[in-house]
Amino acid sequence: MRALRLIPLLFCLLAPAAFADGLYQIEVIVFRQAGEALSSSQPAPDDWAVGAAPIAGNERGTALNNEAAKLNPGNGYEVLLHQAWAQNLSAVPTKSALSTGTEQFGHYPAEGTVSLSEQDRLVDLEANIWINRFDADGLLTGSERVRQRTRLRPGELTYLDNGSLGLLVKVTQL
Helix, strand or coil, rough: CHHHHHHHHHHHHHHHHHCCCCCEEEEEHHHHHHECCCCCCCCCCCCCCCCEECCCCCCCCCHHHHHHHHHCHCCCCEEEEEEEEEEEEECCCCCEEEEECCCEECCCEEEEEEEEEEEEEEEEEEEEEEEECCCCCCCEEEEEEEEEEEEECCCEEEEEECEEEEEEEEEEEE
């Protein structure tokens, strides 16, 4: 009988963690700055998406279309990936797989993962994205890699610089 009296107390202790979870829209733009692609001696691994859930089924309309439009060749940029999706965030990191273009032997022209978690009203992000090059037979010949970690404020546009590649990321609570 005493154990039954503890159940409401347990719910009170667990409730703040449950209510901390929230639904967010995540939007990512990967772009190249003017100039030639940097060469990479290590192509993207075949298991690039291991442990990540595809965003298929959770895609949303993009909101950063004006920013993406400014990243055009006339201004010295090229958008390589622009995707938005809805995702629940909590203190436990969740990894999503992004890709764009035509698949060739398990790889895409732009592919990678984004891991997100919510910590003290901020969002921790780890991006691991490859921009791939293929030969005439569709075999992967080389990759550029963006690997960045940062802490974001929800609702703010964040720029991540990685040499010739850059990322714009916005995480907005829904």
